Amino acid sequence: MITAAVQEREHYLNASYGIKSWLLTKDHKRIGLLYLATITLFFFLGGAFATLIRIELLTPQGDLVSSETYNKLFTMHGVTMIFFFLIPSIPATLGNFFLPMMIGARDLAFPRLNLLSWYLLVVGGLFSLFAMLAGGVDTGWTFYTPYSTSYSNTWVIATAVGIFIAGFSSILTGLNFIVTIHRMRAPGMTWFRMPLFVWAHYATSLIQVLGTPVLAVTLLLVLCERLFHIGIFDPALGGDPVLFQHLFWFYSHPAVYIMILPAMGVVSEIISTFSRKPIFGYGFVAFSSVSIAVLGFLVWGHHMFVSTQSVYAGMVFSFLSYFVAIPSAIKVFNWTATLYKGSISFATPMLYAFGFIGLFTMGGLTGLFLACLGIDVHVTDTYFVVAHFHYIMVGGAIMGFLGGLHFWWPKMTGRMYPEGWAKLSALTIFLGFNLTFFPQFILGYLGMPRRYHVYPEEFQVLHVLSTAGASVLAVGYMIPMIYLIWSLRYGQIAVANPWGATGLEWKTASPPPLHNFDETPIVTHEAYDYTTVMEEVIEVG
């Protein structure tokens, strides 16, 4: 009975047509889709750089690119993936789309600011894209001084300006989310009835608001230093480059949590939905998000154990770093406990969620190795570090992103994706990912440094394995790209709540009407209350 009405029913996609109706939209759902298109583009651009890196590393000699080009490749891979894909990935797409719906609001608190954020990301992206096309940048995504300020002859300024602008996009998104969560909740939607996805985004927004400005001012100082040689980070004038590192990592360590926290939010939704149980220890999971955000600001010095940072500070930062393991472990244990005696179905989003839990656990545990002063000195700047953060960022954040994308695809587009293909690609990605990055743990432990394109022959076998894995991974990423676009036209029509999930976003039609709900929902239950959903399903039939 719902499907029959779909053709005529007005929703946010057919409410208006034309380029202008998209580029000037204030609708958070459309802006979410604009972000989705933008970051997908950057994802494949960053992926192209990664491909070149992996092909170069097939052989021990530098036969594909020169060392200068290689420096540019890993820099542009990092810059693109971190600032233009991972940071906006889940918050700006899925968060933008579903956060207002989950709390029963018509839109974010500041819709025009939301559109402005998207434009800022695009403009920032264009600056960085220009830098890449004009000749690239070779400082590494970390822009360490004094190399970035005094010595590099590449497009540091254009790239940094791009990141500076994109940073404001991130700040404004965070600001918008915080105000929305505080002020726009539907009647009855108390803080402890909010889905954990919303809690995770609240924590993420805190980091965006508190951390990103420090990156902005740091980049501004780097720009001044490079343009006018004012000496803030220049040892020749008595400045200290380690101060740059402090300022940079004050943002960039918590930035890792900007990437992973929203993915954790997605996983909480998926795990609960597909085991048909409320999340075990809801309050603990909610507060662990916030405490990860807070603790994330106290540990940045662990990126600087081999700099001239004092040994005492190193010990303090090392000690504090271990604490991040506590809220992270709370989450993993509570997800597992949720599965216990649940009625589990292995739908595609659930496969991604399982992938997330396994890979995040590995990434997290190897993070403990790196938090330890002594071991870190041994593996600093080796492939061990590379493997560790890819387990978090690719294995964690991207798994979460893809899981969420599949989970909410029916709601966003009104179409189902082909389940068989989706499962196949989830499996391909999981296998390809492990084949790519597990050998890198071993490489790093054996002493292969990162950021080199020439290496001793005994490392070749592991590098070949890694490159082979990367090709599998690339195929895994291409498949969803194809079938998701295919499903827009040919996919099965989606009903309002295909998974029998509990969130408010499932209580409205797929795709949602222009103002999300026909009537403002009134919330009377805790999150993940499956008894009420079952009753509704029985009623609707």
Place this chain on the structure above:
Amino acid sequence: MSEHIDSVKTYVLVFAALICATLATTAVAFVDLGPFSVVVALAIAVCKMLLVALFFMHVRHSTKLTRLVLLGALMWLGILILMTLTDFSTRGALGVPGR
């Protein structure tokens, strides 16, 4: 948030206090207080900040949330500065050359 309209008299008094504090901080800078001169300067600045925030920015009529936001921001500024000072103030403290 109910509207509180302060009297002009309140604002004039606060304004006068701010001017006096400015003159005081300038005058006291010429006195040799040793390491305490920076403490006094910052203490006066903090007082002025509180006056501006509480009266001109209406924090004294504001919600708990606004105060929490402000307090949080100052705490995070504290984290940034104190944690970095943990490094700079303990260089060489443990006798490791150069660290």
Place this chain on the structure above:
Amino acid sequence: MANQAHEETLALREQFDTEAQQKDASTLGMWIFLVTEIMFFGGMFLAYTIYRSTYPEIFAVCSSSLNVYIGAANTVVLLCSSFTMVLAVRSAQLGRQRAIVFNLILTLALGFVFLGVKAYEWNEKFVEHHIPGPGFHFEGIAQQGPAQLFFSLYFAMTGLHALHMLIGGGILTWLIIRTKQGAFTAEYMTPVDVAGLYWHFVDIIWIFLFPLLYLIDRHLK
């Protein structure tokens, strides 16, 4: 359809249910924006703290080369502008449109006096070769590098502050035009209120910049 499509007005945008909700949201939004500003300036305050504690004597000498009387006078000018701003907000709360315009124009004028004085001071630095860069020279001390650091921080901090003043000036101009158009009433004056928060914040930044830059160990001189 209880949910949607109330008429969109300035005081009640589509996404909000009540005018109070919109006002609360706008105010909270501005406060959170100010949080980001605190962290933004915070990076510079950190750099200042580190370098002042590393080179205390040089910072004292360099600080004493700034004209403290001009600095203090300019602080008073800025405090006056905060005073007129708060009067503008008060007039807006009472719905007195002409008083809003009058106070906003005064605020804007005082803001420009501040910027004018600042420009005069910067110009002095040009004349004295105290601009960081290849032409930098500070008389009477051996270590030119750290002296240059002081002036780098001086220009970065006062420059960024002045930029915020300029943006504030733009906002005030817009408010004056909107007030004359009759956009604000006692019931809807959120933009005036929120702009006031911004202006006072910029004032607070200067309240810290003044002692930190101008008043280091003046007694030595």
